[in-house]
Amino acid sequence: MEQVAAGWWRKGPWTPQEDQLLFQYISQNGEGRWSSVSKCTGLKRSGKSCRLRWVNYLRPGLKKGQLTPQEEGIIIELHALWGNKWSTIARYLPGRTDNEIKNYWRTHFKSRNTSTAKQQKRKIIRQQQNDHIHTNSVSESSHEKKNEDQLGSIIDQFLPAESASSSDFVPLDCYLWGGLWNLEAENDHLPNIPPDYYHPFEGDAVDYFLL
DNA sequence: AAAGAGACCAACCGCATTACA
DNA sequence: ATGTAATGCGGTTGGTCTCTT
Known part of the structure; x- marks a missing residue:
């Protein structure tokens, strides 16, 4: 179980060092097992926080800037x-x-x-x-x-x-x-779009951070 | 120049759902 | 079948920046 002791987890904005630790961990181990990130990386961040940071900010393939x-x-x-x-x-x-x-x-x-x-x-x-x-x-x-x-x-x-x-x-x-x-009006579902539209990151984590 | 207002966005919180022993 | 841990999701908050007055 995640450690939930009050005051144990770090909160607030992520530092570049934390980002790099998280990125390297996921590059090596893949997504998931968020609760073990802190154990393996030394990050004082909860699994939820790590997941959120990855999904919303670090994940390769994310677009930045204005929506089209x-x-x-x-x-x-x-x-x-x-x-x-x-x-x-x-x-x-x-x-x-x-x-x-x-x-x-x-x-x-x-x-x-x-x-x-x-x-x-x-x-x-x-x-x-x-x-x-x-x-x-x-x-x-x-x-x-x-x-x-x-x-x-x-x-x-x-x-x-x-x-x-x-x-x-x-x-x-x-x-x-x-x-x-092209959807038919009566359709309440959308075309089959593969959910894994994010391209897996294949490069080196450090390279990614130098982009 | 300073204060106020609004836009933007990262991150947190709580609840729901899923997975698993 | 059930309890617990893990994960996912939507709502909300708070900080920062920019523009207006």
Whole structure:
């Protein structure tokens, strides 16, 4: 059983050293057996904390930066379908975590009705800056186009009848977007998408941290 | 320049579910 | 069949940053 003595586990933000220990452990032993991480690594973190850190931050294949319009559309649609089933929704957004989607929903859509245009624009500028830092996989021009789109109603934009032109689509990794619109209305399930869409990390842990 | 407000996100907590002895 | 440990999930909180006033 996990040690749960009050004050024994370290809490708060993870340090790079802790991240590296956890990453090396999982690189060598694989995911799972979270409760034994502290024993094997010396980390003073609970299994839950280790799992959360791995899933939300360290796991290879995670995307950083702003969600694409396609991803937003998927979130909107799947949330309409399933509600707050964040982990389920996340399975259809490769590289995104349930936590990320949950946060995104809360900040972008839940309070959307109360956001002013000014606030929206501000948010977008910030997202642009953030994106610039985290990823260079999408061209600047497509960012600009995307952000223009975001100034309008995202939800309206993604109504199936008036979906964006194909030229706006970022060539996404795999299963995004189009597949969802092909769902039959009466279907309450989604196409079979392998849940293991994360590419296993095959390199050296140290190399990963030097990226 | 400083204070306030809002956005963003990492991380924690508690409950539910699953696995296993 | 049952109790316990481990894991997963959703809700929430708190810190930091940026922009506005």
